[in-house]
Amino acid sequence: MREPMKIWWAKPRKLCALERPGGGGRSHRPERREQEIAYLIDRGVRMIVSTMATRHNLAAYEQVGLDWHHVPVAETAAGADALEELLPLLRRELRRRGAVALHGNRHTDFVAAVCAAHLHEAKGVDPVDGLRAAAGGGLILTPDCCALLGVDYEAVQPRSRMAAATSSGLSVTT
Numbered sequence: 001m002r003e004p005m006k007i008w009w010a011k012p013r014k015l016c017a018l019e020r021p022g023g024g025g026r027s028h029r030p031e032r033r034e035q036e037i038a039y040l041i042d043r044g045v046r047m048i049v050s051t052m053a054t055r056h057n058l059a060a061y062e063q064v065g066l067d068w069h070h071v072p073v074a075e076t077a078a079g080a081d082a083l084e085e086l087l088p089l090l091r092r093e094l095r096r097r098g099a100v101a102l103h104g105n106r107h108t109d110f111v112a113a114v115c116a117a118h119l120h121e122a123k124g125v126d127p128v129d130g131l132r133a134a135a136g137g138g139l140i141l142t143p144d145c146c147a148l149l150g151v152d153y154e155a156v157q158p159r160s161r162m163a164a165a166t167s168s169g170l171s172v173t174t
Contacts, residue, residue: 002035008137010115017111024106046098076144109145
């Protein structure tokens with residue numbers, strides 16, 4: 001068993017967001033996929049939601065008896081409809097026993113936004129705090145995922161403003 005490299009348990013033992021099991025894109029490895037799926041099953045995951053544009057990994061989930069749901073999202077900026085589809089799905093599925101895992105390919109910004117939106121809806125967690133927690137779990141956030149939730153990117157990634165100013169030779173005061 002191998003813990004996925006980029007994983008955030010938004011709701012411990014109930015909801016996580018991660019990179020595609022096995023790695024995304026060209027770094028994907030079938031052996032790693034098997035180990036990471038075993039990790040998810042060991043942690044109580046019973047359903048995987050894939051937001052990849054392709055159907056990769058779905059057969060692997062079926063082979064080990066996991067339920068899956070596929071909502072292809074080509075790019076985070078165009079993910080508003082998918083977000084609206086996934087929030088009711090999460091409300092329904094998280095009432096049941098076991099956990100739900102959401103993954104993209106190697107990009108984790110959309111799944112971070114979905115989990116942060118769910119936490120806001122279900123628990124009143126500020127989306128900024130949810131996205132910061134996702135970043136703390138190793139997920140990569142982008143301005144597009146912040147915009148999807150109506151959040152200022154600099155509020156989530158304050159170093160982005162400092163890095164941009166430093167690279168342009170400006171000083172930054174906070």
